[in-house]
Amino acid sequence: MLNKFCLILSISIIFCSIIPAFAAEEAKLITAPAGVLMEAQTGKILYENNPHEQRPCASVTKVMTLLLVFEAIDSGKLSLDTTITASEHAASMGGSDIWLEPGETMSADDMIKATVVASANDAAVALAEQVSGSEESFVEQMNNRAKELGMKDTVFKNCNGLDEDGHITSAYDVAVMSRELIKHEKIFDYTSVWIDYLRGGKTQLVNTNKLLKTYKGITGLKTGTTDDAGCCISATATRDGMSLIGVVLGCDNGKQRFADAAALLDYGFANYSVKELSIPEDMPVNIGVDNGMESSVGIKCDVNSGFVTGKASADEITSTLDLPESLEAPVEEGQIIGKLSFEANGEKRDFQITAAGNVEPITFGGVFKTALNSLLAL
Structure with missing residues (x-):
């Protein structure tokens, strides 16, 4: 009985040692x-x-x-x-x-x-x-x-x-x-x-x-x-x-x-496969500006990447928008005003959101000039 047990144990040890070798060989794609x-x-x-x-x-x-x-x-x-x-x-x-x-x-x-x-x-x-x-x-x-x-x-x-x-x-x-x-x-x-x-x-x-x-x-x-x-x-x-x-x-x-x-x-x-990233449909196209000559300014976000995912993966891409409710004038074109983040498969990708134009702060001269231009346009 003992000899039989030892034989089974020996076969099990040999078999277990062979399996990793097969797995390693299978995992190696190239010679x-x-x-x-x-x-x-x-x-x-x-x-x-x-x-x-x-x-x-x-x-x-x-x-x-x-x-x-x-x-x-x-x-x-x-x-x-x-x-x-x-x-x-x-x-x-x-x-x-x-x-x-x-x-x-x-x-x-x-x-x-x-x-x-x-x-x-x-x-x-x-x-x-x-x-x-x-x-x-x-x-x-x-x-x-x-x-x-x-x-x-x-x-x-x-x-x-x-x-x-x-x-x-x-x-x-x-x-x-x-x-x-x-x-x-x-x-x-x-x-x-x-x-x-x-x-x-x-x-x-x-x-x-x-x-x-x-x-x-x-x-x-x-x-x-x-x-x-x-x-x-x-x-x-x-x-x-x-x-x-x-x-x-x-x-x-x-x-x-x-x-x-x-x-x-x-x-x-x-x-x-590559899942391309895109701007979320509910992302605003402009943002309010306080105390500026314009009440709002457009925003830009260059999303030019994607996530590599396994074809069998069911993971979805989630996005998070970090953007203030409004900006304080002055605002300069290209100024970083927020961040758009994507996450999938434990990876995260961040993209800067920038102002698409300039907004000067309110001044008496600026208000007068705007009013004068409005009158001349009538």
């Missing part, structure tokens, strides 16, 4: 050593596996390079029509390139196209030199921007992702900089290109992101492969109004990279 799935609008992480493990990311580095390029375009420092001349340094890059010759010229538009579509290392360096004067200065700018974005796992040593000691990032940080890049919607004009040409049709570019041909809703973004980094990707896709960023680092081969990225995106689209 890559590191990965992150982020919802793009809110930045919410929907899945992670070793998100802050520092690793090289190969040409996914170019996400930051392209971010700085598009920010330079926004600031007027660079335009798509700018003619860029390749330096000897830019032309000396190995790996993926478009075989730039020292002194060869191309538009910034073509250089961006080559960087995005063909992952051209030489084109990336040419862009960096145009923006900052040298690759070294540009890399310093890359690291400063990374700090501004809170990318604590990242150190850039070059602008194209070629293997270099100390050139590291993490899956989380890649998602963060990818989210920032895709705020510049012009990038999708390049990331959605499958085949294009340079040099009057003499140089063919074929996109390194094979998901463009196989994944519904894919919009980008950037692949990368080196000996140290393995096969990496930051993949972006949009379905039913929700945009996702799937990052995988360190895959053994390209097939695994694309399969893992697709698995992350599939998981997000199958299980989550």
Whole structure:
């Protein structure tokens, strides 16, 4: 009897030890050593596996390079029509390139196209030199921007992702900089290109992101492969109004990279949705002003976000309005006068309510001027 009990106990212990292993295996969506799935609008992480493990990311580095390029375009420092001349340094890059010759010229538009579509290392360096004067200065700018974005796992040593000691990032940080890049919607004009040409049709570019041909809703973004980094990707896709960023680092081969990225995106689209926020119907459109030349002023509230919720979730979004009954003159346009709050799934989002115009305090001169204008209008 005792032996039988011991046998049952042993089987139970083994069975209980196996169940967590199965659960862990089932919960792991990817085979890559590191990965992150982020919802793009809110930045919410929907899945992670070793998100802050520092690793090289190969040409996914170019996400930051392209971010700085598009920010330079926004600031007027660079335009798509700018003619860029390749330096000897830019032309000396190995790996993926478009075989730039020292002194060869191309538009910034073509250089961006080559960087995005063909992952051209030489084109990336040419862009960096145009923006900052040298690759070294540009890399310093890359690291400063990374700090501004809170990318604590990242150190850039070059602008194209070629293997270099100390050139590291993490899956989380890649998602963060990818989210920032895709705020510049012009990038999708390049990331959605499958085949294009340079040099009057003499140089063919074929996109390194094979998901463009196989994944519904894919919009980008950037692949990368080196000996140290393995096969990496930051993949972006949009379905039913929700945009996702799937990052995988360190895959053994390209097939695994694309399969893992697709698995992350599939998981997000199958299980989550974005509930957009909107101004409550009973929110007033103006507020009274005491002792002012006007009796009221309009109010503004820019609600431009949403909540990521599980598709099976029954949680509803509640709103709270914090607004005084009236204001005291003077009132300035843009003055913060209240707050609109939303809450769902334990998360809270606050939005400032501001005055939509100016209201001067009552003065004798102001009253006289108003009365005179009224008489003249008769």
